[in-house]
Amino acid sequence: MNILPIPAAFSAADCARIVAAAAEAESADARLVRGDRAHNIRRADLVWLDDLDGMDWVTDRLIDLVRKANHQFHFDLDALRESPQVARYDAAREGHFDWHSDIGEGAVAARRKLTFVVQLSDPEAYEGGALELRPSLATTTADRAQGSAVAFPSFVLHRVTPVTKGTRHSLTIWAHGPAFR
Template identity: 45%
Template sequence: MFPEEMYAIVPDALDRATCNRLIDGFSQKLDDGGLVQGQSASHIRRSQITWFNETQEPAVMRRIVDMVADVNRNVFDFSLSEFAEDAQIACYAGDQRGHYDWHSDVGASDIARRRKLTMVIQLSEPDQYEGGLLQLNPAGHVFDAPMERGTAIFFPSFVLHRVAPTTAGLRYSLTQWVHGTPFR
């Protein structure tokens, strides 16, 4: 077990109709998400992704902004300043053993260096896929994130996490990063 301050769970962050609308509206716009630092790396990540912003989904983005403010105020108390990246929808397909190996969301680029808080919302029903667990590993103790549709999990962007191989069906998720001055 690791401290609750390393994650926060928000059940029913998005309702069923919103999850369906996001999947239906963006599933035709997905393309290769297996690039890591600009190079094909399907051994690290095998998924399809697309992006959306507040112009395309104003109600969803308002909900995300409100949740981020509440969770950050009550759990993390990070110095957050902006959403420097659009929200991402990812699909991990069982027939391709979709996955994303252990990684943190803090990276080498200017934007990735400023990621402080990661939010992932499960868009698929848990019975629509097998495998595909979102797992966190902040201190050598693996934690399986809830699989219930519409549930959000928040964690510091430096925490190691992965999407375990999806072995059947399709797992859809929404990820949003929140930015501030880099951690020191």
């Protein structure tokens, strides 16, 4: 199996605490830009948990969850080189992230092996915004339950469909290791 669903990875109260902390922080526009042109690949705002006081508990929980999830994948993991990221996809901005994989250019992105995404929003708080994964020819939709998570190899294609009403929040972290062989 290329995708591991993890129900109830965080409680509703935990999710609300993370979203509230991220709302207090200055966010960065996550539109992807090449040269002078902004592409319509992603529209979201991002906050990195390492920039927020009192959020070490989230990273500790993620480390434990990633370690347990890797029992299924058996990847050679050696670090979490990037801060956990809270993304806000808002209907007012047509928030979305088109098909992509998390392995990319640059020293850090090239070492991503396992992606871990937590659904922070109550599914009644937004419409659209489905996390869809394509580990093969078939597309799978991640659980929308608040606090549920999904782990998958970072090379798996995935997207967040456009949010059409409300706001969707998610928490993402990547586990890193030596290049795949």
